[in-house]
Amino acid sequence: MALNDRKIQILQAIINDYIxxxxxxxxxxIAKKYNLGISSATIRNEMSDLxxxxxxxxxHASAGRIPSDLGYRLYVDRLMQKRELKEEExxxxxxxxxxxxxxxxxxxxxxxxxxxxxxxxxTLISEPVSKGAKLKQIRLLPLDSESILLVTATExxxxxxxxxxxxVVPEEEKLFELGRxxxxxxxxxxINDIDQRIVGVLKxxxxxxxxxxxxxxxxxxxxxxxxENIQVHLSGAKNILAFPEFSDIQRAKSLFQTxxxxxxxxxxxxxxxDDAMQIMIGSENNLQSMKDCSVITTTYKMxxxxxxxxxxxxxxxxxxxxVVSVLNGMVKNIENVLKALKEEKKDS
Amino acid sequence: MALNDRKIQILQAIINDYIxxxxxxxxxxIAKKYNLGISSATIRNEMSDLxxxxxxxxxHASAGRIPSDLGYRLYVDRLMQKRELKEEExxxxxxxxxxxxxxxxxxxxxxxxxxxxxxxxxTLISEPVSKGAKLKQIRLLPLDSESILLVTATExxxxxxxxxxxxVVPEEEKLFELGRxxxxxxxxxxINDIDQRIVGVLKxxxxxxxxxxxxxxxxxxxxxxxxENIQVHLSGAKNILAFPEFSDIQRAKSLFQTxxxxxxxxxxxxxxxDDAMQIMIGSENNLQSMKDCSVITTTYKMxxxxxxxxxxxxxxxxxxxxVVSVLNGMVKNIENVLKALKEEKKDS
DNA sequence: TGTTAGCACTCACTTTTATCGAGTGCTAAT
DNA sequence: ATTAGCACTCGATAAAAGTGAGTGCTAACA
Numbered sequence: 001m002a003l004n005d006r007k008i009q010i011l012q013a014i015i016n017d018y019i020x021x022x023x024x025x026x027x028x029x030i031a032k033k034y035n036l037g038i039s040s041a042t043i044r045n046e047m048s049d050l051x052x053x054x055x056x057x058x059x060h061a062s063a064g065r066i067p068s069d070l071g072y073r074l075y076v077d078r079l080m081q082k083r084e085l086k087e088e089e090x091x092x093x094x095x096x097x098x099x100x101x102x103x104x105x106x107x108x109x110x111x112x113x114x115x116x117x118x119x120x121x122x123t124l125i126s127e128p129v130s131k132g133a134k135l136k137q138i139r140l141l142p143l144d145s146e147s148i149l150l151v152t153a154t155e156x157x158x159x160x161x162x163x164x165x166x167x168v169v170p171e172e173e174k175l176f177e178l179g180r181x182x183x184x185x186x187x188x189x190x191i192n193d194i195d196q197r198i199v200g201v202l203k204x205x206x207x208x209x210x211x212x213x214x215x216x217x218x219x220x221x222x223x224x225x226x227x228e229n230i231q232v233h234l235s236g237a238k239n240i241l242a243f244p245e246f247s248d249i250q251r252a253k254s255l256f257q258t259x260x261x262x263x264x265x266x267x268x269x270x271x272x273x274d275d276a277m278q279i280m281i282g283s284e285n286n287l288q289s290m291k292d293c294s295v296i297t298t299t300y301k302m303x304x305x306x307x308x309x310x311x312x313x314x315x316x317x318x319x320x321x322x323v324v325s326v327l328n329g330m331v332k333n334i335e336n337v338l339k340a341l342k343e344e345k346k347d348s
Numbered sequence: 349m350a351l352n353d354r355k356i357q358i359l360q361a362i363i364n365d366y367i368x369x370x371x372x373x374x375x376x377x378i379a380k381k382y383n384l385g386i387s388s389a390t391i392r393n394e395m396s397d398l399x400x401x402x403x404x405x406x407x408h409a410s411a412g413r414i415p416s417d418l419g420y421r422l423y424v425d426r427l428m429q430k431r432e433l434k435e436e437e438x439x440x441x442x443x444x445x446x447x448x449x450x451x452x453x454x455x456x457x458x459x460x461x462x463x464x465x466x467x468x469x470x471t472l473i474s475e476p477v478s479k480g481a482k483l484k485q486i487r488l489l490p491l492d493s494e495s496i497l498l499v500t501a502t503e504x505x506x507x508x509x510x511x512x513x514x515x516v517v518p519e520e521e522k523l524f525e526l527g528r529x530x531x532x533x534x535x536x537x538x539i540n541d542i543d544q545r546i547v548g549v550l551k552x553x554x555x556x557x558x559x560x561x562x563x564x565x566x567x568x569x570x571x572x573x574x575x576e577n578i579q580v581h582l583s584g585a586k587n588i589l590a591f592p593e594f595s596d597i598q599r600a601k602s603l604f605q606t607x608x609x610x611x612x613x614x615x616x617x618x619x620x621x622d623d624a625m626q627i628m629i630g631s632e633n634n635l636q637s638m639k640d641c642s643v644i645t646t647t648y649k650m651x652x653x654x655x656x657x658x659x660x661x662x663x664x665x666x667x668x669x670x671v672v673s674v675l676n677g678m679v680k681n682i683e684n685v686l687k688a689l690k691e692e693k694k695d696s
Numbered sequence: 697t698g699t700t701a702g703c704a705c706t707c708a709c710t711t712t713t714a715t716c717g718a719g720t721g722c723t724a725a726t
Numbered sequence: 727a728t729t730a731g732c733a734c735t736c737g738a739t740a741a742a743a744g745t746g747a748g749t750g751c752t753a754a755c756a
Contacts, residue, residue: 038728038729039728039729039730040729041728041729041730041731042727042728042729045727045728059737060735060736060737061734061735061736061737062734062735062736062737063736063737
């Protein structure tokens with residue numbers, strides 16, 4: 001049986017209608033709403049074929065048809081039309097990125113929020129990761145009479161602060177000097193490189209302050225581990241409640257539970273191995289609680305070559321075209337803002 | 349009509365049963381389950397009185413009774429028994445606090461998570477706030493060939509990092525010196541103190557790097573504003589779905605929407621003006637979508653005198669006794685860990 | 697006078713039955 | 727190949743009937 005033009009037109013009509021209404025689409029509806037110049041009976045015959053081919057499903061005998069995962073797949077691969085973002089949407093995304101570009105964690109958080117707001121779907125973002133991150137900067141700054149600020153940064157510019165409580169804070173110059181020495185010792189190390197010998201050397205350098213060593217080491221370790229752990233930001237999960245496919249509270253709950261497991265999200269995002277946009281439809285992801293969901297992912301590159309992944313999750317009946325355009329817009333934005341930052345540097 | 353002992357016993361039975369089952373409690377249930385030594389008919393008479401007094405409500409004519417807000421109020425003020433945390437619960441909380449005590453934002457986030465996990469309710473936490481925060485530390489550190497790390501801290505030890513992109517990073521010593529000078533200029537200023545004159549001075553100091561000034565100022569401003577803005581952490585909102593009072597998806601959605609508005613949360617937490625534990629029952633908070641919810645708040649003090657608020661939100665039918673003990677345990681924990689930190693310093 | 701057994705009554709909830717209508721598949725005519 | 731026509735299916739909605747937990751009232755009892 002051939003998938004001729006007319007069948008495709010009908011399939012497209014079914015998908016469009018179902019995306020818009022979430023109701024099974026009948027032959028008469030198509031005949032009336034979409035002027036294909038054929039009668040409902042003819043449409044019925046074609047629909048029967050489409051069902052046989054696996055592109056649409058009849059939920060029960062006297063209902064209209066809904067697209068199957070395979071139907072959506074065809075739609076996404078061959079039928080879907082690219083849509084451009086509206087100017088104001090573009091602007092909105094851009095302003096969010098520009099406002100947060102200097103702090104990766106805020107950028108992720110705010111970007112996720114912005115995308116959820118724009119699409120009404122759920123957004124997942126993973127931060128760029130550096131494996132076996134080497135320490136790059138370790139510094140001490142005085143804060144107040146009992147606190148020292150420890151700043152640690154790893155390659156990939158993952159930065160973290162820790163406040164160390166001490167009884168006596170060394171005088172400023174002395175503290176800087178201490179920081180510089182610690183930095184010299186630890187710079188370039190990964191967390192695994194820090195052995196007894198190095199700890200010994202540190203202890204020697206710290207002298208009367210050696211009691212802060214455990215806190216210091218633990219802070220350094222936390223930073224290093226943090227840089228290696230993939231951070232995932234989730235936003236707009238509550239949007240799920242708005243979709244009729246989750247008006248059953250049990251389903252909603254089980255999806256929420258799934259989304260709470262960070263590892264699951266990471267796995268989901270990791271599916272995207274190349275840089276292209278990737279669309280996972282329905283049970284293409286292997287999670288029971290997400291069999292009625294689709295996830296669209298794409299990667300973005302920060303200036304330094306590290307890459308993260310953005311994913312948008314919605315019902316299989318999601319507006320693929322919109323989501324794709326928002327994701328494209330977002331990635332372009334991040335790149336643009338980074339480029340603009342570079343220009344700025346050159347200009348001045 | 350007097351609220352004699354027997355009435356109180358019956359009220360207590362109703363509340364206990366309703367908290368456990370979420371089903372209206374009938375006279376026969378009480379007669380059978382709680383051995384009060386009186387018949388269901390007598391209980392019926394007493395219940396009729398309790399209803400007249402406003403402590404219980406009959407949802408409809410042929411149903412049992414449920415506690416009214418007033419009933420819960422009486423329970424909370426006079427009947428509720430203090431419960432001690434189990435050893436393992438105590439330990440769990442303590443480990444969370446100990447692990448995160450050095451970073452206020454993580455502490456809040458993780459504490460919120462821990463409490464939600466322990467209670468199965470929703471947790472809100474606001475961070476300590478400093479009004480008109482003065483800048484305390486501004487430093488520059490080299491990160492890589494195109495990035496400078498700007499560390500800013502305000503009074504109250506609110507610390508933030510920003511990465512500034514530049515075309516040429518000054519040599520390390522030079523950069524420190526720059527940082528030191530900027531610090532000298534800005535130290536002690538609030539964000540409002542930074543006027544044209546100061547900007548001019550900064551510009552002079554920065555010389556060929558003056559193009560980073562906008563980014564630097566914006567970063568400083570962000571930090572200062574951040575210190576002034578109340579940060580609120582919300583955790584375990586999805587727990588709400590588990591309660592039968594929110595099995596109606598509309599209600600759940602509207603509560604979720606309310607919880608998404610940060611200002612609402614802040615207002616809620618701000619209700620707690622003194623340091624004592626405060627219990628807001630049902631419509632005592634004036635939010636329509638939360639009229640079936642209670643919020644229990646308490647404040648915690650960080651070492652430096654700043655204070656934040658922890659709130660637990662659940663259905664009015666929540667386990668007040670458990671929540672109170674968890675909150676007490678948590679506050680005690682934070683204090684203990686802080687004290688332990690101080691001891692540690694002295695010992696060494 | 698307080699307590700209790702007994703009983704009629706109420707009303708949400710469940711089950712059953714009936715009705716409706718959107719949508720299909722098949723057949724026969726065009 | 728297309729389509730009008732029609733019998734048929736079956737979920738959804740509505741109406742009717744039945745069930746039972748729980749009440750309030752009354753009258754008897756200690």
